[in-house]
Every structure is written in C-alpha cells, then in structure tokens.
Amino acid sequence: MKNKKIIFLIFILIVMAQLYVPFQMIYNQEDIIKSGKEFRFQTIPIDPYDPFRGKYITLFFKEREITVQKNIKWHSGETVFATLTTDKNGFAKISSISKIKPKNNESYIKLKISLGYINSKILxxxxxxxxxxNEDIAQKAEKIYQEFSIKKKNETYALVAVKNGEAVLKDVRINDVSIKDLASKK
Incomplete structure (x- = not known):
C-alpha cells in the first residue's frame, strides 16, 4: 500500500512538472507583452502556406543587414545582442551589436547571425x-498588403514587445491599423 502512495505521489509530481513548463512559457510571453517596451520594426511581409503550421505572414525586416566592426569575427548561427533605439519616424533601429549581453537598462534583443559578409556586414x-x-483572413490580409504596397506610401511594420532580451510579436500593422482588422472588414 505504501508503494502505491509513493508511485502516485511521483506521478503527481511528474504531471505538475510537465504542466509547469508550458505555463511558465505562456506566463513569460504574456509578461513581455504587458510590461515590455514596444518597438515598431519596418517590414516587407510575404504570405506562404505551411501545411504543418497553418497560415502566417513571413516578415522580412529593413534592419536585417547591419554594418559591423571589421576587427571582430562574426559567425553564422552565433547568438548576439542588439541594442535598440528608435529613429525620427518612431521605427526601431539597431544602434549596436555585441557578443556580450548589455549590463545597463537599454532595450536589447537576442538574435542569431544568419550570414556574415566580407565587407563588414552581417545578416x-x-x-x-x-x-x-486565422486561415479565414490570412489570404485577405495578403491581398490587402499587395494593394497597399502598390501605393508605396504606406507604412507596414511589426509591433514587437521587448523585455530583457526577449521579444514577442504583438501585431502587424499597415498605417497604424492592425492587418487583422483590415482583413476582417473585407
């Protein structure tokens, strides 16, 4: 009888541990959304279909290519820390990039180097x-983006919350209106 109680107690502890991990991940994401600093990253979205993940917009960022110091070696796949600022139009800019986590209170995000160039640039x-x-509005969103991109005077950006090096994508917006709202209206 005592062995059954011990086995049951171990089972309960394992279940609690398995539930703790996803709940902690959700809590961390929500904390970043609620208390993180918001940045607007200019984007160029494309909408592919991935049968395993559903409908989504792939985002390409204008800040993707960065000029770096020539005397530091940067390697593909390496984790780096990018310090963020905003430009005169309110869009996020990377002010510096480092292999060491910033120690001050600056806003920064943890990134990976995709590709290093010879001429002091990295992707x-x-x-x-x-x-x-939602799959029902993803195709509408793609069409809306194409219509707006023809006009070329529109601002398309990702609204991202940043806290302690972590970032959460909150929304994609065209001229300060959520692409979800625009797609739902059509």
Missing amino acids: IDFPFNRFYM
Whole structure:
C-alpha cells in the first residue's frame, strides 16, 4: 500500500512538472507583452502556406543587414545582442551589436547571425519573423498588403514587445491599423 502512495505521489509530481513548463512559457510571453517596451520594426511581409503550421505572414525586416566592426569575427548561427533605439519616424533601429549581453537598462534583443559578409556586414535573423493568423483572413490580409504596397506610401511594420532580451510579436500593422482588422472588414 505504501508503494502505491509513493508511485502516485511521483506521478503527481511528474504531471505538475510537465504542466509547469508550458505555463511558465505562456506566463513569460504574456509578461513581455504587458510590461515590455514596444518597438515598431519596418517590414516587407510575404504570405506562404505551411501545411504543418497553418497560415502566417513571413516578415522580412529593413534592419536585417547591419554594418559591423571589421576587427571582430562574426559567425553564422552565433547568438548576439542588439541594442535598440528608435529613429525620427518612431521605427526601431539597431544602434549596436555585441557578443556580450548589455549590463545597463537599454532595450536589447537576442538574435542569431544568419550570414556574415566580407565587407563588414552581417545578416541577422529576428526571432519574430512569422505572424500567424486565422486561415479565414490570412489570404485577405495578403491581398490587402499587395494593394497597399502598390501605393508605396504606406507604412507596414511589426509591433514587437521587448523585455530583457526577449521579444514577442504583438501585431502587424499597415498605417497604424492592425492587418487583422483590415482583413476582417473585407
């Protein structure tokens, strides 16, 4: 009888541990959304279909290519820390990139180097490059983006919350209106 109680107790502890991990991940994401600093990253979205993940917009960022110091070796796949600022139009800009985590209170994100160039430039991969949407409105969103991109006077950007090096994609917007709202109206 005592062995059954011990086995049951171990089972309960294992179940609790398995539930703790996803709940902690969800909590961390929600904390970043609620208390993180918001940045607007200019984007060029494309909408592929991935049968395993559903409909989403793939985001390409204008800040993807960065000029770096020539005397530092940067390697593909390497984790780096990018310090963020905003430009005069309110869009996110990378002010510096480092292999060491910033120690001050600056806003920064953890990134991976996609590709290094000979001429002191690197390509970086942002951890928030897919915006998942309801399948019913994803195709409408793609058409809306194409219509707006023809006019070329529109601002398309990703609204991202940043806290302690982590980032969460909150929304994709065209002229300060959520692409979800625009697609739902059509």
